Amino acid sequence: MSLGPGARGRTLLGRPPQPAINTADVAALLLRGRTLATPVLRAAVARLAPPMDTVAAYHFGWIDAEGHPAEGDGGKAVRPALALLSAEAAGAAAETGVPGAVAVELVHNFSLLHDDLMDGDEQRRHRDTVWKVHGPALAVLVGDALFALAGEILLEMGTSEAARAARRLTTATRKLIDGQAQDISYEHRERVTVEECLRMEGNKTGALLACATSIGAVLGGADDHLADSLESYGHHLGLAFQAVDDLLGIWGDPEATGKQTWSDLRQRKKSLPVVAALAAGGAASDRLAAILAVDAKSDRTEDFDETEFAERAALIEEAGGRTWTSEEAQRQHTAAIGALDRVDLDPHIREQLVALAEFIIRRNR
Amino acid sequence: MSLGPGARGRTLLGRPPQPAINTADVAALLLRGRTLATPVLRAAVARLAPPMDTVAAYHFGWIDAEGHPAEGDGGKAVRPALALLSAEAAGAAAETGVPGAVAVELVHNFSLLHDDLMDGDEQRRHRDTVWKVHGPALAVLVGDALFALAGEILLEMGTSEAARAARRLTTATRKLIDGQAQDISYEHRERVTVEECLRMEGNKTGALLACATSIGAVLGGADDHLADSLESYGHHLGLAFQAVDDLLGIWGDPEATGKQTWSDLRQRKKSLPVVAALAAGGAASDRLAAILAVDAKSDRTEDFDETEFAERAALIEEAGGRTWTSEEAQRQHTAAIGALDRVDLDPHIREQLVALAEFIIRRNR
Numbered sequence: 001m002s003l004g005p006g007a008r009g010r011t012l013l014g015r016p017p018q019p020a021i022n023t024a025d026v027a028a029l030l031l032r033g034r035t036l037a038t039p040v041l042r043a044a045v046a047r048l049a050p051p052m053d054t055v056a057a058y059h060f061g062w063i064d065a066e067g068h069p070a071e072g073d074g075g076k077a078v079r080p081a082l083a084l085l086s087a088e089a090a091g092a093a094a095e096t097g098v099p100g101a102v103a104v105e106l107v108h109n110f111s112l113l114h115d116d117l118m119d120g121d122e123q124r125r126h127r128d129t130v131w132k133v134h135g136p137a138l139a140v141l142v143g144d145a146l147f148a149l150a151g152e153i154l155l156e157m158g159t160s161e162a163a164r165a166a167r168r169l170t171t172a173t174r175k176l177i178d179g180q181a182q183d184i185s186y187e188h189r190e191r192v193t194v195e196e197c198l199r200m201e202g203n204k205t206g207a208l209l210a211c212a213t214s215i216g217a218v219l220g221g222a223d224d225h226l227a228d229s230l231e232s233y234g235h236h237l238g239l240a241f242q243a244v245d246d247l248l249g250i251w252g253d254p255e256a257t258g259k260q261t262w263s264d265l266r267q268r269k270k271s272l273p274v275v276a277a278l279a280a281g282g283a284a285s286d287r288l289a290a291i292l293a294v295d296a297k298s299d300r301t302e303d304f305d306e307t308e309f310a311e312r313a314a315l316i317e318e319a320g321g322r323t324w325t326s327e328e329a330q331r332q333h334t335a336a337i338g339a340l341d342r343v344d345l346d347p348h349i350r351e352q353l354v355a356l357a358e359f360i361i362r363r364n365r
Numbered sequence: 366m367s368l369g370p371g372a373r374g375r376t377l378l379g380r381p382p383q384p385a386i387n388t389a390d391v392a393a394l395l396l397r398g399r400t401l402a403t404p405v406l407r408a409a410v411a412r413l414a415p416p417m418d419t420v421a422a423y424h425f426g427w428i429d430a431e432g433h434p435a436e437g438d439g440g441k442a443v444r445p446a447l448a449l450l451s452a453e454a455a456g457a458a459a460e461t462g463v464p465g466a467v468a469v470e471l472v473h474n475f476s477l478l479h480d481d482l483m484d485g486d487e488q489r490r491h492r493d494t495v496w497k498v499h500g501p502a503l504a505v506l507v508g509d510a511l512f513a514l515a516g517e518i519l520l521e522m523g524t525s526e527a528a529r530a531a532r533r534l535t536t537a538t539r540k541l542i543d544g545q546a547q548d549i550s551y552e553h554r555e556r557v558t559v560e561e562c563l564r565m566e567g568n569k570t571g572a573l574l575a576c577a578t579s580i581g582a583v584l585g586g587a588d589d590h591l592a593d594s595l596e597s598y599g600h601h602l603g604l605a606f607q608a609v610d611d612l613l614g615i616w617g618d619p620e621a622t623g624k625q626t627w628s629d630l631r632q633r634k635k636s637l638p639v640v641a642a643l644a645a646g647g648a649a650s651d652r653l654a655a656i657l658a659v660d661a662k663s664d665r666t667e668d669f670d671e672t673e674f675a676e677r678a679a680l681i682e683e684a685g686g687r688t689w690t691s692e693e694a695q696r697q698h699t700a701a702i703g704a705l706d707r708v709d710l711d712p713h714i715r716e717q718l719v720a721l722a723e724f725i726i727r728r729n730r
Binding site: 048051110138140143144145155156158162171178180184 | 502527531550
């Protein structure tokens with residue numbers, strides 16, 4: 001999936017064209033985040049009592065199921081990169097953001113461990129999930145331990161900045177949990193509005209990305225105005241990120257995403273394209289609604305063939321769900337950049353935040 | 366189970382006899398804790414997004430499984446009582462300890478929700494557990510939400526005292542999680558040493574009780590010496606509490622405890638009396654070891670009759686496990702009171718902390 005430069009030009013209403021994305025810059029930012037955060041993250045995880053340390057190491061991809069060292073896919077590492085940039089936005093050294101980056105990663109992975117268990121997901125990043133390998137009890141317990149560790153990492157610093165950071169992280173975590181509760185309850189409902197879906201995604205994805213984007217600045221002594229503006233940038237970036245995720249979940253290339261074709265349709269997710277298509281009205285929308293209502297009453301999607309998913313995807317597209325979601329990604333991207341305009345940022349830092357935003361909406365995995 | 370005044374006189378080595386426990390005093394302390402903490406706890410829980418608010422209200426016994434208001438058994442409420450006394454120990458008003466009392470109760474109940482799920486326990490306080498009524502996913506999620514809420518309650522106060530309190534609570538929570546990990550891993554081991562068992566119980570029960578006992582003082586501006594001394598009192602009190610729990614788990618009166626007869630033997634818990642009996646050596650100890658080794662290889666305990674449990678309990682007693690655990694409760698009680706001697710406390714507050722300690726080791730439920 002690529003939103004393409006044409007789409008950008010069309011929807012970035014009234015704003016001058018953004019500079020071409022510098023891929024090397026973004027790669028360097030992501031690498032820096034990973035390089036600075038990983039050793040601290042590993043040291044934090046090593047504090048856990050056995051067998052939690054081993055289970056966590058497996059989850060992070062540092063060892064395989066047999067305990068042998070592995071070179072795992074640790075994910076895109078957008079959050080650590082943002083946390084370090086965030087510190088620099090407050091005029092502090094990137095390193096100042098490291099405890100924040102680590103705390104956010106710990107909370108993110110706590111939520112992955114518990115969500116995979118709650119959702120019954122058996123695979124993550126091309127590997128069996130923790131509950132599948134080590135059992136549900138350890139998935140619960142290690143998730144809990146990572147969450148506790150996140151608070152500990154910040155609060156043991158003993159500074160007022162760290163306490164403020166911990167407070168923002170706790171609030172974000174509560175929203176993340178609210179979002180998961182909404183996600184679970186929507187599964188049992190026939191109809192979900194676009195607003196409800198956006199609210200859920202704002203909680204589930206937006207809140208923690210927003211926290212990553214402000215936590216470094218808070219640790220660097222930023223005032224509330226700067227922290228809130230960065231948080232707003234991160235919140236909209238999170239919604240753009242999730243909109244792209246929802247597009248990739250239907251039309252993504254399995255080779256790139258590492259997920260099955262039509263993965264969100266297989267899981268019957270009420271993601272943005274689906275919800276927007278159902279809300280659009282018209283012939284394709286009505287037909288889609290009728291088909292999904294039948295699907296909801298059976299367990300048949302398991303053995304659907306490709307053409308049955310392709311039919312649903314085509315109807316979502318015909319009803320306008322794909323275009324609406326692409327445009328929503330653009331709208332959130334615009335809002336994210338707009339939030340940066342409310343503060344006086346070092347132009348070089350601003351440029352990097354803009355580059356990360358471009359990367360997030362143009363990514364194909 | 367009653368340790369009786371004789372046992373006390375024998376083991377409180379060299380200390381003058383304590384004043385007779387004033388039951389009315391203890392009841393008033395427990396009631397005050399409940400009365401001040403419950404409205405704040407309810408308001409905190411009401412912040413949760415549906416259906417988590419309802420599930421949490423069920424867990425706390427405020428509503429029944431159908432959602433009707435209930436007069437639940439909220440437990441003994443020792444922790445809130447301790448948190449308020451703790452504030453007074455620092456010269457602050459009891460009310461100063463309320464956010465601490467509530468945060469500790471939230472963490473305690475987070476751990477109950479997750480432990481019941483991990484251990485497969487179907488009943489708590491004479492009611493079906495949350496995972497049994499609302500399913501495993503909500504048991505995980507509501508537990509997470511209560512944990513997050515605990516941090517939020519403290520950190521949103523925005524004071525340095527609250528940040529110190531949050532730090533102590535986070536450390537205690539990590540220990541509690543370590544203790545649960547040890548508990549789970551010991552289940553799969555044939556032999557657990559007395560030291561390992563005490564370490565596990567110190568983490569699982571001691572750490573949070575210790576936190577309850579210091580958190581009010583920390584919120585009241587206590588220095589580290591006072592907070593650490595109170596924490597030490599609470600830690601030993603927690604170990605005394607657990608030793609009594611382990612005695613009640615085998616020899617408790619089902620009418621009083623609300624548990625089945627021989628409940629810990631049914632669950633094959635490696636509790637203190639069992640571990641101490643196995644470590645004692647001698648004929649009864651060897652015979653017990655042989656029987657438990659056979660038990661471990663079968664699933665037969667489910668249909669044991671009363672005489673089979675009675676035989677195991679008699680062997681534990683004969684090998685000295687019951688006496689050792691009673692004496693251990695006394696030793697921890699003595700150590701708890703000893704910790705109070707290291708600080709200069711208002712005699713009235715000290716008296717009440719002593720009365721709570723007496724209550725804890727003399728209770729029969």
